Amino acid sequence: xxxxxxxxxxKVLGALTExxxxxxxxxxxxxxxxxxxxxxxxxxxxVSDALNNLFSVLYSVPSLALFALLIPVTGLGRxxxxxxxxLYNQYILLRSFTAGLRDVDPAxxxxxxxxxxxxxxxxxxxxxxxxxxAIFAGIRLAVVSTIGIGTIAASINAGGLGTLxxxxxxxxxxxxxxxxxxxxxxLAVSINKLLKMVENRL
Amino acid sequence: xxxxxxxxxxxxxxxLGTQITAHIGISLFALIxxxxxxxxxxxxxxxxxxxxxxxxxxxxxxxVVPSLAVLILLIxxxxxxxxxAVTALTILAIPPVLxxxxxxxxxIPEFMVESARGIGMTEREMxxxxxxxxxxPMMLAGIRTALVEIVASTTLAAKIGGxxxxxxxxTGLGLNRTDMLVLGGLxxxxxxxxxxxxxxxxxxxxxxxxxx
Numbered sequence: 001x002x003x004x005x006x007x008x009x010x011k012v013l014g015a016l017t018e019x020x021x022x023x024x025x026x027x028x029x030x031x032x033x034x035x036x037x038x039x040x041x042x043x044x045x046x047v048s049d050a051l052n053n054l055f056s057v058l059y060s061v062p063s064l065a066l067f068a069l070l071i072p073v074t075g076l077g078r079x080x081x082x083x084x085x086x087l088y089n090q091y092i093l094l095r096s097f098t099a100g101l102r103d104v105d106p107a108x109x110x111x112x113x114x115x116x117x118x119x120x121x122x123x124x125x126x127x128x129x130x131x132x133x134a135i136f137a138g139i140r141l142a143v144v145s146t147i148g149i150g151t152i153a154a155s156i157n158a159g160g161l162g163t164l165x166x167x168x169x170x171x172x173x174x175x176x177x178x179x180x181x182x183x184x185x186x187l188a189v190s191i192n193k194l195l196k197m198v199e200n201r202l
Numbered sequence: 203x204x205x206x207x208x209x210x211x212x213x214x215x216x217x218l219g220t221q222i223t224a225h226i227g228i229s230l231f232a233l234i235x236x237x238x239x240x241x242x243x244x245x246x247x248x249x250x251x252x253x254x255x256x257x258x259x260x261x262x263x264x265x266v267v268p269s270l271a272v273l274i275l276l277i278x279x280x281x282x283x284x285x286x287a288v289t290a291l292t293i294l295a296i297p298p299v300l301x302x303x304x305x306x307x308x309x310i311p312e313f314m315v316e317s318a319r320g321i322g323m324t325e326r327e328m329x330x331x332x333x334x335x336x337x338x339p340m341m342l343a344g345i346r347t348a349l350v351e352i353v354a355s356t357t358l359a360a361k362i363g364g365x366x367x368x369x370x371x372x373t374g375l376g377l378n379r380t381d382m383l384v385l386g387g388l389x390x391x392x393x394x395x396x397x398x399x400x401x402x403x404x405x406x407x408x409x410x411x412x413x414x
Contacts, residue, residue: 060398061391062354068371068387072203072380148268152358155375165274169361174278181271188266 004175012164012179019160019187022078022153023146026085030142033086034093041098042123048098055091063088063149067156081158085149089142096141100134101127133202140195147188151180161187206381218370218389225366225393228359229352232288236295236348241341243296244303258301265297269355273362287356287364294355295348302344306337339412342405349401353394367393 005012041048058066066084074080104127112126128135154162164180167173211218247257264272273290280286310333318332360368367390374382 057395060350060394062357062394064354064357064368064371065387065390065394068374068383069391071375071383144266148266148270151268151270155361155372162270165270166361169274169277177274177278181275184271185267188268189263192266 001175001178004173004179012183015159015161015164015180016183016187018163019147019150019184022081022085022150022158022160023143025078026082026089026146026150027139027143029082030086030089030093030146031139034090034097037090037094038097038101039123041094042101051094052091052098055087055094058087059091063152064155067153071156076157078153078158080156081150081153085146085153088149089146092142092145093138096134096138097131100131100138103134104130133199136195136199136202140192140199143195144188144192147184147191151184203381203384207385210381210385221365221367221369222389222393224364225353225356225368225390228284228288228291228364228366229349229356229397232291232295232352232356233345233349235288235292236299236352237345239292240296240299240344240348241303244300244341245307247300247304248307254304258304261297261300264293265301269294269351270358273355273358277362282363284364287359287362290362291352291355291359295352298344298347298351299341300344302340302347303337306340306344307333309340310336339409342408346398346401346405349397350394353390353397357390 037051041051063084066087067080070080070083074083101123108130109122109126112122117125150158150160151162151165154160154166161180161184164176164183168176168180243257247254269290272294273287276286276290280289314332314336315328318328323331356364356366357368357371360366360372367386370382370386371390374380374386
């Protein structure tokens with residue numbers, strides 16, 4: 001294993017950076033969409049239920065199946081991977097965002113209304129700050145799940161740590177398989193720990 | 203493309219049948235093993251704070267580890283085939299079952315246990331008549347999560363020789379055949395959604411008192 005990293009450091013590190021890039025791109029796009037959808041969902045219960053049902057159905061479709069179904073439309077590569085990962089994230093993000101925002105003590109919101117705040121002000125100045133922990137927990141879960149499903153994205157040429165896994169499997173290269181699995185596991189576990197520490201500080 | 207798919211189904215119907223049954227068989231087997239291991243472990247974890255920390259900590263970590271990593275990591279140890287596939291799927295399915303069982307047992311209100319003791323139930327009766335029914339909803343929710351995860355990961359298990367519907371997708375990727383990709387994707391999606399629906403029906407049966 002040590003020998004493998006000595007011989008091909010750029011390959012292992014390249015896969016790792018690719019993976020982190022994939023996660024970051026997905027995170028930014030997912031957050032932007034999730035914020036918009038949350039705004040919509042906070043307006044009415046019915047929209048919120050409809051969105052939740054839609055994404056929960058999508059979420060239970062296995063990633064490999066979604067990749068396969070999107071290939072005829074968007075082709076192989078990173079774009080398809082980002083679309084699928086973003087769709088999965090919406091379920092996690094939307095649920096935790098709306099649950100967190102709704103969970104805020106109604107008395108506080110009443111008081112805010114009483115001093116003349118608009119709905120938008122209540123959302124940004126009361127609900128969001130009070131729900132920050134639930135919001136952050138949702139982001140943490142989304143990031144960890146993206147790291148996990150991101151490995152599968154290598155099967156459609158999206159790069160990342162999954163490349164080491166699939167290539168190692170094809171050539172029965174045990175050190176490569178070990179590096180791929182150890183790094184992806186370590187990445188997921190350490191990011192989870194790190195974000196949990198931040199969450200506890202909030 | 204629809205013609206291609208129909209053509210593929212008519213020429214490969216026997217193969218499709220075995221793939222579907224293999225997919226269901228492997229998934230169910232892994233789920234049953236995971237429940238047999240996960241539920242008792244979850245029960246013991248709920249007994250005290252110490253046993254909980256001991257049992258849940260490793261499974262919390264395992265839950266975060268990517269499923270593909272677990273699947274492929276077993277190859278150097280167990281080789282390829284159905285055996286490592288089922289082992290990996292079971293490992294992946296234990297955390298949700300175990301953690302939810304533990305939470306379920308701990309969330310039973312103390313007064314219920316007290317009043318059961320008050321009317322003279324023995325420990326054994328309390329376990330079967332109060333604790334297990336009380337923990338059942340959480341337990342079933344955990345088993346459902348495990349089921350959905352297993353059906354998804356069985357697709358990946360085709361890569362390590364586990365058989366199942368993932369074979370169509372991986373072959374389609376290898377041959378650049380859109381019809382196989384779409385057919386495989388649709389079948390896997392349908393199977394996953396269907397298994398969720400079937401499980402919900404069973405849950406409703408078991409928890410009939412909730413839906414009166």
